[in-house]
Amino acid sequence: MRQSISKVQTLYVCFAIIILSSSISEARKYNDKSILYKRYPQLNNTMTPQCVQGINKMLINFLQYPYDQMELYSLKGINDLGSYSKCQQNLGQYSDYSTLNFNLSHLPLILHFGLCLPKECKQANLDKFNEAITDTINNAWIGLSNITNVESDYTKNWTRFQVQVLKTDEVLSSWRDETKIGCIIMLILASVFMLIFCFIPSLLHTKDKLINFKNPQANEQVLQNSSEVLSSQNHDNQSIHNNNINNSLFSTQGNMLNDKTKITVEKFNSSRLSNSAALLNGMSGSRNGNQSVDLRSSQASEQYLDKRALIDSNLDPKRPIYLQQTPKLIESFSWINAFKELKTSRGKPWDHKELDMLETFKFVSYVLLQVTATAFFLMTGPTQNSWKILDFFQNIIFTIVVSGNVGMEGFTCLSGFFGAYRLLQIYDANGGTISFKDILKFYARKVMRLLPIYYLVLFFGWFVGPILFDAPLWSINKTLYLNCESYWWASVLFIGNLVPFFGEATEGCMFWSWFLACDLQLYLLIPLYVALIRKSKIVGYGLQFLLIAFNIAFAIIICLQKELRAGVFALENYYLFSDLLNKPYCKFATHGTGVMFAFLYWEILAYRKCDNFEKPKKYPKLHFLHKAKWLGYSFNISGNALVWVNLLCGYGAVKSPYSWSMLQNSLYYGLTRISYSIALFLIFLAVILGHFEIGRIACQNNYMRALGKLTYLGGLLSPIVITLLYCGLEYSAYLTTPGVLYLGIGNILTLTIISFFVYLTFEYPFKVIIGASIMKKISHDDILRTKYLMDQGIVESNKNDDKNLEFQLKTKVID
DSSP: OHHHHHHHHHHHHHHHHHHHHHHHHHHHHOSSHHHHHHHOGGGGOTTSOHHHHHHHHHHHTTTSTTHHHHHHTSOSSTTOOOOHHIIIIITTTTEEEEEEEEEETTOOOEEEEEEEEETTOOHHHHHHHHHHHHHHHHHHHHHHHHHSOOOOSSOOTTOOEEEEEEEHHHHHHHHHHHTHHHHHHHHHHHHHHHIIIIIHHHHHHHHHHHHHHHOTTTTHHHHHHTHHHHHHHHHHHHHHHHHHHHHHHHHHTTTSSOGGGOOOTTTSOHHHHHHHHHHHHHHHHHHHSSOOOOOOOHHHHHHHHHHHHHHHSOOOTTSOHHHHHHHHHHHTTSHHHHHHHHHSOSOOTTSOGGGGGHHHHHHHHHHHHHHHHHHHHHHHSOBTTTTHHHHHHTSHHHHHHHHGGGHHHHHHHHHHHHHHHHHHHHHHHTTSOOOHHHHHHHHHHHHHHHHHHHHHHHHHHHHHGGGSOOOTTGGGGGGGBTTHHHHHHHHHTTOTTTSSSSOOSSOSBTGGGHHHHHHHHHHTTHHHHHHHHHHOHHHHHHHHHHHHHHHHHHHHHHHHHHTOOSSTTOGGGGGHIIIIISSGGGSHHHHHHHHHHHHHHHHHHHHHHSOTTTHHHHOHHHHHHHHOHHHHHHHHHHHHHHHHHHHHTTHHHHHSTTSSOHHHHHHHHHHHHHHHHHHHHHHHHHHHTTSOHHHHHHHTSHHHHHHHHTHHHHHHHHHHHHHHHHTTOSSOBOOOHHHHHHHHHHHHHHHHHHHHHHIIIIIHHHHHHHHHHTHHHHOOHHHHHHHHHHHHHHHHHHHHHHHHHHHHHHHHHHO
């Protein structure tokens, strides 16, 4: 690569000497430039284009002001950006700052050079130069390849070169004009939204908190007067829930469960119903820090809200309920509640708390992805010693950096797991059936959780991004939303990974949102998977194995056909992103792994519900897994080992892209991604089997849960933030190992902080609005809650039966 760069540098030097030598020698002969113009009238001919005249003046007078300053503010070496501010501000009436970009086709490495050019040159003139010089170099390369061998690790016979000179301010001005209307609209909408749904509620809530803190006895009289209300409320709530559950049982006793576990009215006595109702009163408070009561009767609801309003606020009970509840609704948008929600489990009372540890898996995968993203943008960013990247590739630690892209598979498999798990819950709560309406609600809830913040990043970044910075390379940010004027509708419909079908890993209309498009496209298949597993375990598991086998075979075949390499700087990897990464059928293996583990987890939950005497009979294999601690330890060790194998196994290919055989490359792409997914679930399996308690405790704390919740935002904002950090710089950076570590860690910290801010100001308010408006219509929480209460009664009954049976056995033994 150093030889290639030196060749490029020599080419530029020779090109400059050929152009400048005659003019420079003539310029030195004459102090009076009028003599030179008389000898060469074409230099100042009115028929000569203004840009050419400007260049001639600069070459002839390069030792005089302002041309000597223009040369001073231009490049001095490879990837030297010169001085954008000095050229544009100090010499603004004479010159404009431009960047000369040079790159090889199929490689992400781009060289940047800063130029201070005469103001007479417009972008239209430079576009003609770009086309001419690019064609000249490529034609020379083609001719050279016909007479000699030009192939190396980084160049092939079909390699093409691109030279592009861009006037920074003119490109930025044109870009800003294109997005001006959208920018104004987005800024107004964002400002109004933050004011109404973020800042004002936060100020009001903070004010109330300060008043309560300064006057702790202010509400003492209200609480004292409402003690009787509380007592009567608890009694009414219990009666309401008993009646609701009794009605639900009588109406669904034949359909709620399958024949083997059908509940009869006789088995579900009133004492268990009372316990279940009492459990319902407290279950939300224990998980989420606030109480919520499910009321089916409108009269009961009104009584409950009247009493809660009298207790929660010192308002006139004669006023309408919605007026009394408005302050509480406003305060629900505040940052104080957002902090609480961020640390709160996503799970409901009918979900096991062990699922919270999967948030840690998300965050670990997210960190791996951000490390890789940092390295990737370093290749295209302004670095003075770009060849240093090749030295990094020789270090094994950099293999981890490059291989961190497997972290994306963590999100894919976890999405499959949670989707299948949730739909199995809905099937079970519906008595083993599911309607088309249930499927639509299942899809709608997923989309509504992802859609608002996704649209925000799409349109805000597209329209507002151009005005964020004035920097030499800020125009590179345009590649993040390239051709959005043509393909914005595809991104809106979550098919941006399919339209256009061929996409590059460095540019496109929000091209990095392919992971979200894949997620939703694969989500459409989950009802089919769950329906098959409910009919037959063999068919359900068999389909997933077939899809996984197809995906592995497909990856191997594509790798062999396109000659893809495991190394980063392989020219053939130009097709890797579009052919093997961003399509839904390329994710069957990792997504199917998550779906299959959801099936297994559902069986484990059924195993836990059985009494201790039936577990070995009904689930002998699962019982063995729970009892064999050595097997659980093996799962844990194997899972961690697989993660490290995925991160380190490509060292040889990263160090030398063409050192591996095609068999090795094909196996790498066929097996690494699914093995990472399997590794995550092996660790999780060790936890849920009860053999890795330290991991359970470490992964279930509030901070890891909060960080896990920020990963979706972080994934959407990552390219934008990295572009802000690197392309917003005025001067190019010098690569060193400590410097790269600093940039990588700084990128992750900065991205996390920005994600946290966007969560407080946009994602959380959107969540509250959706929860208060349509979430009840698209949620299955009502039937899941009822099923949960019934299961609690069954479990309590089984526990009592176990105790009675154990007592009887002990009595017989004694006798």
